[in-house]
C-alpha cells in the first residue's frame with residue numbers, strides 16, 4: 001500500500017444532472033477506498049457542509065452533493081446521518097432578510113432558515129438524514145490540545161461523538177484567507193462568539209486549531225461551480241469547474257484543491273501551510289498521490305481576491321475623494337473593514353473622516369466636523385491625545401459614530417448602515433431592494449444549472 005496521502009479528483013462536463021453528480025461523489029469515494037470500512041452498521045455519521053449564507057452554489061455547497069453523501073452513508077450502514085452547519089456571523093447579523101426589519105443586529109438568517117431556504121433540509125430528509133443548525137446543537141466546552149491561537153471553545157457534542165465525521169467544503173476564493181476549502185469550513189462548527197472572534201490576523205491559525213478538536217474522517221469537496229474573485233460570499237463570481245475531490249487527509253485535499261484553482265505553490269495558502277507544519281496532514285504536493293483526473297486536466301486559473309493581487313493599501317487609502325483616512329498600525333481585518341466602510345460612505349455626497357488602527361496621527365483640526373467623523377475598531381477607540389479629545393466631544397454631543405469591535409466585523413457594518421439610515425443618507429427600502437435584486441441574480445444563475453431547484457422562501 002502506498003504511504004502517500006491520496007486525493008481523488010473526478011471531473012464531469014456540464015450540464016450535470018442529479019444522477020451524474022451522485023455518480024461523481026460515489027466515484028470519488030471509490031477512488032480512495034469507498035465507505036466500507038469507514039462506516040459500520042448502526043453508526044452515527046455527521047456531515048458538515050458549507051452553507052454559510054442564504055445563496056445557492058457557488059456560495060453554498062450543492063444540496064445534491066450533500067444528499068448523495070447522506071444516501072451513500074445510509075447505504076453503507078449508517079443508522080443516523082446528521083447534517084450540521086452554522087451560518088456566518090455576517091449571515092446572522094448583516095445579510096438583509098427582507099422578511100425582517102433591516103435595522104438592528106439580528107436582522108439576518110439563522111442556520112435552520114438557510115438550510116430550509118436552500119432546499120438542503122428537504123434533500124437531506126429525502127435521502128434519509130436530518131439537519132441541525134449549530135445554534136440549536138448541544139455544545140460542550142472543549143480544551144484544544146496543541147491549540148496555538150485557540151485554546152478553549154464551545155463545540156457541538158454531536159460532532160465529537162460521531163462515529164464518522166465528513167466535511168463537505170466548497171471550492172472558493174476568500175478575501176481573508178485567499179481560498180476557503182476543507183480546513184476553513186470547520187469554522188462553522190463554533191458558536192457565534194467563536195466564529196466572530198476568529199476573524200483577526202491569526203485567522204489561519206484559528207482554523208487549523210479547530211481541526212485539532214476533531215479532524216474529519218473524510219473530506220468531499222464540491223468544486224462543481226467554484227467561486228473566484230472577492231469571495232467567499234456574494235461578492236465572488238462563479239466558475240464552472242465540474243469537480244468533486246475526496247480524501248481522508250484534509251490537508252492534502254486542500255493542497256490539491258488549491259492547485260486545481262491555479263495556485264502554483266499550495267503553501268501560500270495559510271491554512272494548508274500551518275496545518276502541514278502542525279502535523280494535521282500532508283501539505284507537500286510531492287508526497288500526495290492524485291487518483292482519477294490529473295491536476296493539469298482539472299486546473300483553471302481562478303482570479304484571487306484583489307487584496308491578494310495588489311497591495312491592500314491600494315484599495316483603502318487615497319481611493320475616494322470624499323474620504324480622509326487616518327490609519328495607524330492596523331491588522332489586515334481592520335484594513336479590509338475600512339475598505340467596506342469606505343465603500344458605503346463613498347456613496348454619500350459629503351466628506352468624511354475615518355479613524356482606524358493603533359495610534360493614528362491626525363492634524364490639529366480634521367477636515368470634517370464631528371457629524372462626519374467615524375471611528376473603526378477598538379484600537380481607534382482607545383486612541384489618546386488629539387483623538388481622545390475628538391472622541392470625548394462626540395460622546396458629549398451624543399454622536400455615536402463608534403464602529404467598535406476587535407475586529408470591527410459585521411456588527412460594525414450593521415451599525416454604520418443604521419447610522420446612515422437614521423441620518424437620511426441611506427433608505428431602508430433601497431437596502432432591501434438591492435439585497436433582493438442581488439439574491440435573485442444568484443438564484444437565476446443556479447436555476448440555469450439545476451432546473452429542479454426553487455428557494456423555499458416563507
Ligand code: SF4
Nearest residue numbers: 331334377378379406
Ligand atoms: S481593532 Fe486593533 S487589534 Fe483589533 S483587528 Fe483592528 S487593528 Fe487589529
